[in-house]
Amino acid sequence: MRKIVVISDFQDGWPPVSTVPTKSERLAAWASTFADDLAARPTAEDNVEVKGSYLERMPIACVADGLVDRAEIWSHWLASGPPPTVRESSFLTRRSFHLDGNTPPFSSDDMLAHIEIYGAPDILCVWGLGVDEEILQACRNSFKIYNSIDAPALRVPFATSRHFDLILTGSEEQSREVEACHPGKRTAVLPIGPEFAAPSMFYPIEGAKPYDIIYVAAAQAYKRHDVLFHALAKMPKSVRALCVFGYGDRSDQLRQHAAELQIDVDFVGPPGVSFAEVNRLMNLARMGVVCGVDDGAPAVLTEYMLAGLPVLANAELRCGQQYITPQTGATATSDEFHIAIAQMLSRLTDFSPRDAVLRSWTWPHSIKKLRQLIRAEQSANKEARVN
Numbered sequence: 001m002r003k004i005v006v007i008s009d010f011q012d013g014w015p016p017v018s019t020v021p022t023k024s025e026r027l028a029a030w031a032s033t034f035a036d037d038l039a040a041r042p043t044a045e046d047n048v049e050v051k052g053s054y055l056e057r058m059p060i061a062c063v064a065d066g067l068v069d070r071a072e073i074w075s076h077w078l079a080s081g082p083p084p085t086v087r088e089s090s091f092l093t094r095r096s097f098h099l100d101g102n103t104p105p106f107s108s109d110d111m112l113a114h115i116e117i118y119g120a121p122d123i124l125c126v127w128g129l130g131v132d133e134e135i136l137q138a139c140r141n142s143f144k145i146y147n148s149i150d151a152p153a154l155r156v157p158f159a160t161s162r163h164f165d166l167i168l169t170g171s172e173e174q175s176r177e178v179e180a181c182h183p184g185k186r187t188a189v190l191p192i193g194p195e196f197a198a199p200s201m202f203y204p205i206e207g208a209k210p211y212d213i214i215y216v217a218a219a220q221a222y223k224r225h226d227v228l229f230h231a232l233a234k235m236p237k238s239v240r241a242l243c244v245f246g247y248g249d250r251s252d253q254l255r256q257h258a259a260e261l262q263i264d265v266d267f268v269g270p271p272g273v274s275f276a277e278v279n280r281l282m283n284l285a286r287m288g289v290v291c292g293v294d295d296g297a298p299a300v301l302t303e304y305m306l307a308g309l310p311v312l313a314n315a316e317l318r319c320g321q322q323y324i325t326p327q328t329g330a331t332a333t334s335d336e337f338h339i340a341i342a343q344m345l346s347r348l349t350d351f352s353p354r355d356a357v358l359r360s361w362t363w364p365h366s367i368k369k370l371r372q373l374i375r376a377e378q379s380a381n382k383e384a385r386v387n
Contacts, residue, residue: 002068004059005121009104009128012096013079020098023109029082030117048091050363051201051275054149054193054299056092059125061196061363063091067371068122076106083110104129105160112138123374126164127192130156136163143374147192151294151318153177165377168192170297170319186377188369193299194323195366197306197357201275204308204354205283211266212345213241214285214309216278216300217292219248219270224334225257227291227314231337232263239341240264244281246272282307287329287344291337293317302361305329305353312340323361328353 021029048064050057059071070091076099077083083096098110112135120139127149136144146164148155153167153174161167162182169175170191178187213232217223225243232241241263245251247270258265268281282288288304290313297320304311311329313321314337324331328351332340344351 003070003121004062004068004123005072006059006125007074010075013077016078017080023113026110026113030114050198057196058192061367065367105132105156107132133159150296191297194297194302196363197302202279202303202306209286211240211242211285215289216244219245219251224291225254227334233261234338242266245269302357305357308354310351310353327356
């Protein structure tokens with residue numbers, strides 16, 4: 001049965017413990033669950049709906065397309081006791097593995113034991129801070145894909161990145177950075193957030209729009225909420241904004257900053273809300289903004305657009321500029337953000353963002369590109385072995 005595994009750099013199970021089970025202990029534990037684990041198999045009746053965050057949509061799209069039969073999302077576990085396994089459906093399972101330390105790229109005898117018992121996946125995707133070389137070597141026969149999910153193209157050392165067959169990037173600049181480090185390495189501008197957009201998750205809803213602007217972004221410094229706030233401070237007091245935080249440690253400071261500037265901003269979260277609620281909140285606004293500079297290509301770019309909102313992005317955003325077209329929105333420098341907001345609000349009927357996303361960037365388009373990239377690299381490798 002063909003399987004894709006996505007390894008995120010998320011760590012759960014706080015507080016951490018100083019000791020973790022040895023590989024032999026984990027081998028025994030995984031072996032004891034082997035039969036039960038294999039009992040979960042997809043059926044022809046399964047409705048494979050592509051949904052979730054950027055982390056889920058890409059592997060589920062691989063199942064929906066028939067590229068693989070099942071998907072697993074792996075993360076890291078810090079606490080004592082057995083790491084959790086959550087079987088969300090017959091085709092999607094989440095697993096957590098004990099870390100051997102918290103220094104990236106991450107190592108885990110637990111993960112190695114699981115691979116030894118169950119075998120390596122057909123496709124292995126590693127996002128963010130990565131896993132150590134030993135895990136990649138254990139998956140030597142897997143097709144291995146990397147994406148940093150951030151402004152730096154590579155957040156793993158050379159000893160790790162050299163093992164990947166394909167590196168996905170968020171911009172041509174990122175691709176050049178990868179190719180300078182790894183001449184001949186296959187790259188593709190295919191950021192998993194905005195490219196694997198799901199039209200069933202974000203869509204227009206008829207109704208009143210009490211907010212002019214919405215910004216859906218973590219309450220973290222690199223999201224540059226200050227760009228929006230300072231723009232609002234230069235605009236008429238009647239302009240209203242909504243900020244939605246999924247997580248982040250700056251929500252209190254941002255609320256205080258907005259109050260000090262005497263701008264009209266409402267806040268939601270943290271904690272975050274459901275995707276359905278995010279879509280409802282987006283539909284309360286007339287346009288969306290992306291204010292960051294040192295950011296990967298944010299998934300919210302195409303999520304706004306699917307909800308029918310044109311997007312104003314920071315002209316200095318390092319990844320994701322390709323999604324801003326005359327049909328979908330505009331870019332502006334931070335010192336001209338207020339001018340661009342006013343201009344966009346005055347001509348909202350000129351934009352048709354959802355149509356643009358449906359035409360180019362939803363998951364059926366992107367999974368087709370991914371399939372072609374995998375086949376091209378596998379063919380090139382096969383030809384190289386023959387010669």
